[in-house]
Amino acid sequence: MRRFITTLAIFLVVVVAGMTSLVLLVNPNEFRDYMVQQVEQRSGYHLALNGNLRWHVWPQLSILSGQMTLTAPGAQQPIVSASNMRLDIKLLPLLSHQLAVKQVMLKGAVVRLTPESDSQRPVDAPVEPSNTSPAEICQDWRFDIGQLRVDDSLLIWQQSNGEQINVRDFNLRLSQNPQRLANIELTSRINRDQRELLLNLSAEMNLSQSPDLITATVNQLNYQLTGADLPKEGLQGQAKMQATWLADKQSFKLQNIALNANDSQLDGTVSGTLGRRPQIAVTLHSPLLNMDSLLGLKSSAGSNVQGLEAQRAGPAPVISQTEGEGNGNTLLNALDGMLNLNVDKMRWRGMDLDRVTLNASSKNGLVQLATLNGNIGSGSFSLPGTVDMRNPQTKVALRPVLQKMAVEPLLKAFDLPPSVTGDISLTGDFNGNGLSVPAFRRAWKGTTEVTLDNAQMNGLNFQQMIQRAVERGSNRVRGPDSIEASSNLQHITASVALNNGLLAFGDMQGQTSMLNYSGKGSVNISTQQADLTFGITMTQGWQGDMELVSRLQQTPIPLRIYGPWSALNYSLLIDQVLRQQLLDEAKKRLKAWSDRNQPAG
Secondary structure, rough: OOOHHHHHHHHHHHHHHHHHHHHOOOHHHHHHHHHHHHHHHOOOOOOEOOOOOEEEEEOOOOEEEEEEEEOOOOOOOOOOOEEEEEEEEEEHHHHHEEEEEEEEEEEEEEEOHHHHHHOOOOOOOOOOOOOOOOOOOOOOOEEEEEEEEEEEEEEEOOOOOOEEEEEEEEEEEEEEOOEEEEEEEEEEEEEEEEEEEEEEEEEEEEEEOOOOOEEEEEEEEEEEEEEOEEEOOOEEEEEEEEEEEEEOEEEEEEEEEEEOOEEEEEEEEEEEEOOOOOOEEEEEEEEEEEHHHHHHHHOOOOOOOOOEEOEEEOOOOOOOOOOOOHHOOOHHHEEEEEEEEEEEEEEEEOOEEEEEEEEEEEEEEOOEEEEEEEEEOOOEEOOOOOEEEEOOEEEEEEEEEEEEEEEEHHHHHOOOOEEEEEEEEEEEEEEEEEEOOHHHHHOEEEHHHHHHEEEEEEEOOHHHHHHHHHHHHHHEEOOOOOOOOOOOEEEEEEEEEEEOOEEEEEEEEEOOOOEEEEEEEEEOOOOOOOEEEEEEEOOOOOEEOHHHHHHHOOOEEEEEEEEEEHHEEEEEEEEHHHHHHHHHHHHHHHHHHHOOOOOOO
């Protein structure tokens, strides 16, 4: 045992002595020009190392440098800058004059992806001869890098419109093997407009045919987006996909996409080509797409007017925008594409939709909705149309067709009081500015023909109102002792015109088993005011004086409903009918008396 310990100690002394001798004999500053030349020769970028290079032995043999910068040709600012850099060196390759770097580590670096850090070629720059060979610097050494590590750094990305995005807590692990198969691990935090995005990425890349062909597999992408004008719990989920890039065609393809966002799922492919105007094709399928969860909407309890309320972390940030800029920088004005989306189940503003299909195309900012249809309960809908984003204001034109859809959830979806129940069918033509529900309530126009089956007006029973008013005004007739619920189900047809929040009803016709009516009027969905007039004829159920019953069955009784939604008033002019009946009866009796008292001729 003593001999083994002695042998081990001698071996350690030899190793330490060898490392010490190697470190003392090899000056790391000899590598400076060689590393600069190799970086520039392989990438065209200029590496600058300030200060002396020095060895660091424990716990890893490393070369430490002072401030470093990496600058693209002709750039005004470096693309990478750091106060220090550490190169972890493999010991054994040094013996064979090979500088093998296991890992390049930058901590607290600043990475700039801005126009100032992009490469620029001067107009009068001379062209280097093709047969020019690089200077011979340290040609006895070989240079290789195995892994790049960036910790606690900052990435500055400037978009084409001049806005900058700062990616903080930027951590990157990039390694590749001799076959140029790379592993990437990335975490970051992005803060912008009072919102925060956390990213965690793990991926594999095949660079064996780079730059002509690059393939990648995203094994894991976790994200969480929280902040202003987002759901209180935020948006979070995971994604997996496979990506391919073809340099000569400037084309890409994302396939086998599996994306989760809160409780929604999407799968499919995205492909396209880049260039002056990118072309994108998207084909997606969703077993469940919960738009209420993604938009932070929740059904409000105890409210008769607002069917939905926003459950968000805070109001949307106020962002400075040049007047008239509008849609100028929107994505749809920057690219053309096609979208095919099939959703098994969708929830939108409290409504449960089934088998939703969307086929759309975009060209120069004009979106064609060739197909947008689906089912709701036993009903169906179709919403073909266009969305024009070529002007500062978004202009929308839709030609809706609804068949046997429940009207109450539809009213709640548009923040209208659920004053009517039944099944609605309509064919219309609408257009306006903006895609939101508030925009529809104030800046849309159009006309439609509406039919309501099995309709009931909540809180308004025309039959009971007329019966009670007649019985209070006269004891000569009475209505039915009991009213079946089915007798109040109505069939209603109407022509409706929408004009910037004002719904005008013309030629309204309704009927039940006990009455029929006609009506007209308006409902202002912006100011929440109503003014409707009806002429109601109760054709069944009267008992008593036959003459009065006959008059009630033939005479429309005027009814006016008016006022704010929260406190509607009504005026029922039953006295006119009773007064007219009394007047007609008096005239009839006077005539009979006059006939009896005519002098004999």
